Amino acid sequence: MPTVTVAKNAGFCFGVKRATDCLEEALRNASSGERIYTLGHLIHNETYNESLRLRGVEAIDAEEIDSVAERADADHPVTVLVRAHGCPRPVTERLEALSAQNPHFRWLDCTCPYVKKIHKIAAECNPEECVFILIGTKNHPEVKGIMSCFEGEKYVFSSAEELEQSFLQQEDVNLHKKTPVMVAQTTQNLANWHQSQKKIKNLYTNAIIFDTICSVTELRQTEAASLASACDFMVVIGGRESSNTAKLYEICRKQCENTVWIASASELSEHMPSGAHHIGIVAGASTPSDEIQEVYKTMSEMNENFEQMLESQCKTLNTGDVVTGTVTHVSDAELQLDVGAGVTGYIKAEQITDDASFKLTENFKVGDQVEAFVIRVSDIEGVAELSKKRADADKNWQNVVAACDAETVLEGKVAEAVKGGVVIYTNANRIFVPASQTGVPKDGDLSTLVGTTVAFKVIEIKGRKAIGSIRRVQREVRRAQEAEFWAGIEVGKTYTGVVKSMTSYGAFVDLGGVDGMVHVTELSWKHIKTPAEVVSVGDTVTVFVKSFDPEKKRISLGYKTEESNPWNIFKSQYAVGDIASVKIVSMMPFGAFAEIIDGVDGLIHISQIAMQRIAKPADLLEIGQVVDARIIEIDDEKQKVSLSIRALLEEAAAAAEAMPEDYVAEEAEAPADAE
Numbered sequence: 001m002p003t004v005t006v007a008k009n010a011g012f013c014f015g016v017k018r019a020t021d022c023l024e025e026a027l028r029n030a031s032s033g034e035r036i037y038t039l040g041h042l043i044h045n046e047t048y049n050e051s052l053r054l055r056g057v058e059a060i061d062a063e064e065i066d067s068v069a070e071r072a073d074a075d076h077p078v079t080v081l082v083r084a085h086g087c088p089r090p091v092t093e094r095l096e097a098l099s100a101q102n103p104h105f106r107w108l109d110c111t112c113p114y115v116k117k118i119h120k121i122a123a124e125c126n127p128e129e130c131v132f133i134l135i136g137t138k139n140h141p142e143v144k145g146i147m148s149c150f151e152g153e154k155y156v157f158s159s160a161e162e163l164e165q166s167f168l169q170q171e172d173v174n175l176h177k178k179t180p181v182m183v184a185q186t187t188q189n190l191a192n193w194h195q196s197q198k199k200i201k202n203l204y205t206n207a208i209i210f211d212t213i214c215s216v217t218e219l220r221q222t223e224a225a226s227l228a229s230a231c232d233f234m235v236v237i238g239g240r241e242s243s244n245t246a247k248l249y250e251i252c253r254k255q256c257e258n259t260v261w262i263a264s265a266s267e268l269s270e271h272m273p274s275g276a277h278h279i280g281i282v283a284g285a286s287t288p289s290d291e292i293q294e295v296y297k298t299m300s301e302m303n304e305n306f307e308q309m310l311e312s313q314c315k316t317l318n319t320g321d322v323v324t325g326t327v328t329h330v331s332d333a334e335l336q337l338d339v340g341a342g343v344t345g346y347i348k349a350e351q352i353t354d355d356a357s358f359k360l361t362e363n364f365k366v367g368d369q370v371e372a373f374v375i376r377v378s379d380i381e382g383v384a385e386l387s388k389k390r391a392d393a394d395k396n397w398q399n400v401v402a403a404c405d406a407e408t409v410l411e412g413k414v415a416e417a418v419k420g421g422v423v424i425y426t427n428a429n430r431i432f433v434p435a436s437q438t439g440v441p442k443d444g445d446l447s448t449l450v451g452t453t454v455a456f457k458v459i460e461i462k463g464r465k466a467i468g469s470i471r472r473v474q475r476e477v478r479r480a481q482e483a484e485f486w487a488g489i490e491v492g493k494t495y496t497g498v499v500k501s502m503t504s505y506g507a508f509v510d511l512g513g514v515d516g517m518v519h520v521t522e523l524s525w526k527h528i529k530t531p532a533e534v535v536s537v538g539d540t541v542t543v544f545v546k547s548f549d550p551e552k553k554r555i556s557l558g559y560k561t562e563e564s565n566p567w568n569i570f571k572s573q574y575a576v577g578d579i580a581s582v583k584i585v586s587m588m589p590f591g592a593f594a595e596i597i598d599g600v601d602g603l604i605h606i607s608q609i610a611m612q613r614i615a616k617p618a619d620l621l622e623i624g625q626v627v628d629a630r631i632i633e634i635d636d637e638k639q640k641v642s643l644s645i646r647a648l649l650e651e652a653a654a655a656a657e658a659m660p661e662d663y664v665a666e667e668a669e670a671p672a673d674a675e
Contacts, residue, residue, distance in 0.1 A: 003277070003278055003279065004279045004280075004281065004296060004299050005227060005231070005278070005279070005280050005281065006280075006281045006292060006296055007220070007223050007224060007227055007280070007281065007282040007283070008223065009216065009219050009220045009223050010220075010237070010281065010282050010283035010287070010292050011283050011285075011287050011288065011289050011292055012285060012286070012287070012288065012289070013112075013214065013216045013217070013220075013244075013285035014112070014113075014214075014216055015084040015112025015113065015114060015115070015186075015214070015285070016043050016084050016112075016285050016286055018084070018110065018112070018113075019042055019043065019081070019083060019084040019110035019112075020042065020043065020048075022081065022108055022110050023036075023038070023042060023052075023057070023081055023110070026079055026081065026108065027055065027057070030079070031077060033075050033076045033077070034076070034077045034078070034079065035056075035058075035068075035072075035076060035077075035078050035079070036056070036057050036058075036078075036079045036080075036081070037057070037058050037059070037060045037068060037078065037079070037080045037081070038052070038057060038058075038059050038060070038080070038081045038083060039059075039060065039061075039062065039065070039080055039081065039082050039083060039087055039091070040059060040060075040061070040083055040085075040087075040141060041059050041083065041241075042059075042081065042083045042084070042110070043083065043084065043239075043285075043286035044238070044239040044240075044241040044242035044243075044245070044284070044286045045238070045239045045242070045263075045286040045287060045288065045291075046239050046240075046263055046264075046460060046462075047263070047264055047288075047291060048286070048288055048291075053436070058436070058442070059436070060080070061475070062087065062088075062091045062094075063475075063478075065080065065091070065094060065095065065098065066094075066098070066501075066508075066515075067501065068080065068105075069098040069099075069101075069102055069105040070501060070503065072102050072104040072105040073104050074104055076104075077104040077105070077106070078104065078105050078106070079106050079107070079108065080095065080105075080106075080107040080108070081107070081108045081110050082095070082107065082108065082109050082110055082111055083110060083111075083141070084110055084111060084112040084115070085111070085112070085115065085140070085141040085142040085145065086111035086112070086115045086116070086119065086141070086142060086145035086146075087111075087141070087144075087145050088144055088145050088148035089119075089145075089148040089149055090148065090551065090552050090553065092109075093552070095107040111145075112186065112214075114186045114212065114214045115142055115145070115146070115186055117212065118146050118183050118186070118210075118212050119145065119146060119149045120149075121181070121183055121210055121212070122146055122147070122149035122150040122183070123149045123150070125150055125152070125181050126152075127150065127151045127152025127153070128152070129178055129179055130152065130178055130179050130180070130181045130208075131152070131153045131154070131155070131178045131179070131180050131181070132147075132150040132152065132153070132154040132155070132181050132183075133154070133155050133156075133157065133163070133180055133181065133182040133183075133200070134146060134147060134154070134155070134156045134157075134182070134183055134184070134185065135156075135157055135158075135159075135160075135163070135182065135183075135184045135185065135188055135192065135193055135196045136156060136158070136184060136185025136188055136243075137158060137185065137243055138156045138158065140185065140243050142185055142186065142187075142243070143156055143185055146183070146185075153178070157196070159192055159195075159196070160192060160195035160196040160198070160199045163196055163199050163200065164199045164203070167203055168203075179206050179207070179208060180200060180204050180206070180207040180208070181207075181208045181210070182196070182197070182200050182207060182208070182209045182210070183209075183210045183212045184196070184211070184212050184213050185212075185213075185243070186212060186213060186214040186217060187213070187214065187217050187243050187244035187247055187285070188213050188217075188247070189221065189247045189250060189251065190213065190218060190221050190222070191251075193213060197209055216285070217244060217247075217285070220244075220248065220282070220285070221247065221248065221251055223282070224236075224248050224251050224252055224282045225251050225252075225254075225255055227252075227280040227282065228251065228252040228254075228255035228256040228259065228280060228282075229255040229256070230278060230280070231256055231276075231278040231279060231280035232256065232258060232276050232277060232278055232279075233256070233258045233259075233260075233276035233278070233279045233280070234252045234255075234256045234258065234259040234260070234279070234280045234281075234282070235259075235260055235262060235268070235279065235280070235281045235282075235295060235299070236248050236249045236252055236259060236260070236261045236262070236282055236283070236284075237262055237263070237264075237281065237282070237283040237284065237287050237291060237292060237295055238261070238263070238283060238284030238285075238286060238287050239263055239284070239286055239287075240263060240460060240461075242284045242285070242286050244284050244285045244286075245261070245283075245284030245285075245286070245287070248282050248283075248284060249261045252280075252282065256280075258276070262295070263462065264291060264294070264295075264462075265291070265294040265295045265297075265298040266462070266463055267462075267463055268295065268298050268299065269463075279299060281295060281296060281299070317339065317343055317374060317377050317384055318374065318377065319374050319375065319376060319377055320373075320374060321373075321374045322371060322372070322373055322374070322391050322394060323339045323340075323345070323371070323372060323374060323384075323386070324339075324369055324370070324371045324372075325337030325338055325339035325340075325345050325369070325370055325372065325386070326338045326367060326368070326369060326370075327364055327365065327366055327367060327368040327369075327370060328344075328366060329366065330360055330361055330364050330365060330366060331360065331361065332349065332359055332360050332361050333348070333349055333360075334346050334347060334348050334349060334360070335347045335352070335360060335364055335370065337370060337372070337386065339384060339386075343377070343382055343383065343384050344382060344383050344384070345372065345374075345383070345384045345385075345386045346383065346384075346385065346386065347370070347372055347386045347387065347388055348385075351375075351386065351387040351388060351389055351390070352388045352389060353388075353389065354389075370388060371388070371391045371395075372386035372387060372388045372390075372391050373386065373387045373388075373390035373391040373394060374386060375387050375390070393429070396427040396429050397429055397464070399427065400426070400427075400429050400431070400458055400461075400466050401458075401461055403457075403458050404457075404458035404459065404460070404461050404466070407457060408457070408458075409455050409456070409457055409473055410426055410455070410456055410457070410458065410468075411426070411453060411454070411455055411456075412424040412425055412426035412431065412453070412454065412456065413425065413451065413452070413453050413454075414449040414450050414451065414452055414453075414454060415450070416450060417446040417447045417449070417450055418432075420434060420435055421433050421434040421435045421437070421438065421446070422435075422438055422446050422449050422450070424454065424456060424468060429466065430466070431456070431458065431466045431467075431468040432465065432466070432467055432468065433456065433467070433468045433469065433470055434467065436471070437459070437467075437468065437469035437470060437471045437472065438470050438471060439470045439471040439474045449470075454470050455470070455473045456468045456469060456470045456472075456473055457469050457472050457473055459472060478513045481512060481513035481514070482513050482514050485511065485512065485513065485514045486514070486550050489545060489548055489550075489555070490545065491545050491546065491547060491548070492544060492545060493544065493545050494542060494543070494544045495509075495511045495512075495516075495542070495543055495544070495545070495557075496540060496541070496542050496543075497509040497510050497511040497512070497516070497540070497541060497543060498510045498538065498539070498540055498541075499535050499536065499537050499538060499539045499541060500515060500537065501537060502530075502531045502532060502535075502537060503531075504520075504530060505519065505520055506518055506519040506520050506522075506523075506531060507520075507523065507531040507535055509541060509543055509557060511543075511555070514553075514555070515555070516543065516545070516548075516555030516556070516557040517554075517555065517556060517557060518531075518541075518543060518557045518558070518559045519556070522546070522557070522558050522559050522560060523535065523559050523560065524560060525560050525564065525565055525566050525567075525599055526566065526598075526599045534559075535559075541559060542559075543557040543558060543559050544557065544558050545557060545558075546558045566597060566598060566599025566600045567599075567600060567639050569597060569599075569600075570596060570597050570600040570641075571634075571636075573597070574596065574631055574634075575631070575634070576631055576632065576633060576634055577630065577631065577632075578630070578631050579628055579629070579630050579631075579648065580596050580602075580628070580629060580630075580631060580643075581626055581627070581628055582594035582595060582596050582602065582626070582627060582628075582629050582643065583595045583624065583625070583626050584621050584622065584623055584624060584625045584626075584627065585601060585623065586623070587616075587617045587618055587621065587623070588617070589606075589616060590605065590606055591603050591604050591605040591606045591608070591609070591617055592604045592606075592609065592617040592621050594627070594629065594643060596641060596643075600639075600641065601641070602629070602631070602640075602641035602642065602643040603640070603641070603642055603643065604617075604621075604629060604643045604644065604645060605642065605644075607646070608632070608642075608643065608644035608645060608646045608647070609621065609645050609646060610645070610646060610649065611646055611649050611650060611653070627645055628645070628648055629643040629644060629645050629647075629648065630643065630644050630647040630648055631643060632644045632647060
């Protein structure tokens with residue numbers, strides 16, 4: 001009976017345990033209506049992350065922080081947790097700014113202290129004097145966060161060989177002028193790290209090296225290598241996105257060729273150990289202890305049937321095998337094949353295709369090679385029932401698995417909306433896309449996707465189940481659009497965009513995958529209290545770039561133009577001496593203010609309201625009254641206009657005095673209805 005040994009240091013490391021404990025505390029202390037989010041998945045473990053989703057904890061991307069913070073209020077406060085891997089510095093700065101602006105939005109930094117230490121090393125390096133080098137996985141979240149802390153020349157290498165080859169080939173690398181500073185990703189393979197140190201020391205004698213691999217990682221890897229060398233079958237447990245689990249798998253494979261990597265106990269049935277006497281179990285830093293126990297329990301149960309397994313594996317032809325046979329007879333009802341080992345295989349027409357019009361005699365001939373799946377074997381009769389459809393489906397399934405490994409973009413039609421997501425069929429394979437990965441807003445109508453052809457990626461394989469993501473492809477397309485946008489942006493450039501959201505201090509405009517902000521003071525030439533006085537969400541607007549910061553991904557936009565400046569419009573329509581119909585808008589003891597055009601008011605001094613002296617403007621005028629007034633002065637520098645009603649009254653009086661006396665008399669004697 002095989003023995004099963006579990007590594008002592010399997011499962012959660014200090015940093016991951018700290019992050020999960022922090023989340024549990026946040027859940028325990030959450031107020032009514034509070035929403036809790038994690039910035040990315042808290043840890044690289046699919047089962048754990050699914051359990052969080054069921055408890056109401058949603059994983060969001062950095063691009064969603066602003067909208068989440070905007071929805072935070074007294075009834076629905078928001079807490080965002082930064083995972084143990086940490087995040088890029090601009091994201092941290094954004095979280096700090098949003099929490100300062102909104103008292104109902106808070107964030108908890110669960111970055112592992114070991115990772116924080118590397119952030120500090122990178123931030124304290126002088127970019128003018130140093131070149132920063134990191135040994136790790138370039139696109140890993142931890143690495144992205146670390147590299148954002150250094151502003152100068154920097155490189156990420158996955159191996160010692162890549163480091164050496166790159167520096168020997170690049171003539172523009174300034175390491176001979178600057179001091180190389182080298183660190184490692186906390187979960188880096190120890191052997192690779194030691195080789196990298198030797199390479200950099202051989203290349204540059206002035207290199208400064210910081211040993212930043214987590215001590216728990218070192219212990220875990222050393223123990224894994226030791227256990228694997230003593231076992232003939234190794235099981236590595238951890239999520240497919242887990243970097244440290246990948247390192248454990250590599251280490252174990254070098255010591256024990258018969259090593260498998262599983263995400264959960266349910267996958268063990270696909271990796272039955274044959275003839276193993278010593279079985280070892282190790283687990284990544286993101287693997288919960290109960291998952292490790294489940295694998296151990298399953299392995300123990302498998303051992304009880306070990307003799308039966310060996311016996312079944314010794315059969316020449318087994319149910320579930322995929323075999324290639326030679327066609328020996330063809331009819332429209334079935335094919336007969338020679339599959340070797342003295343067994344004759346047959347495939348019924350319905351196990352070849354679902355097309356009723358398909359004729360076997362027209363599409364197959366004796367001597368053809370056909371790959372088929374073994375449905376049933378009868379040793380007594382010496383025949384095996386086969387299925388070509390199942391073999392084709394398995395082959396297509398392998399294409400799905402390969403697409404997952406290669407992160408290939410696939411296309412498929414959304415067949416139906418089901419509980420928790422939608423189903424896509426591609427080459428007869430069923431792909432489930434969780435609601436959070438559809439790109440449809442939370443609580444949105446998933447049925448709108450049914451019948452549409454979408455681009456997606458397979459992001460996870462669980463046994464014979466494939467999990468897809470439409471959102472990931474959309475995000476990559478958006479990032480490509482962003483890169484194109486930032487490559488072409490310049491001050492003064494005009495864009496047509498859509499108002500995406502508004503705050504008290506401005507409006508955010510979607511410029512095509514990238515958002516810019518129009519400050520409230522840039523929306524109108526006159527004073528407004530809120531952006532809603534000028535624009536609404538969904539409006540299409542023309543804006544121009546006032547300034548931008550590509551590093552912080554911030555764009556300041558302008559909306560008002562000199563052409564729309566009310567003062568310029570007034571100057572184009574009026575001059576000193578012109579008469580204007582104006583509306584009284586306010587009154588002061590010294591005079592009345594009247595609107596000449598929208599955005600430009602003029603002052604009618606109390607001495608310019610009437611020909612006689614009055615006590616106050618309200619004696620003759622009222623708010624909203626429209627009167628004629630002459631423009632008597634324009635102060636272009638101060639943008640002030642002086643108006644006079646009195647000037648018109650005096651002109652009318654002077655004109656009357658200048659009339660002949662007999663004409664005035666005739667006017668006085670004319671009947672009231674005279675024309």
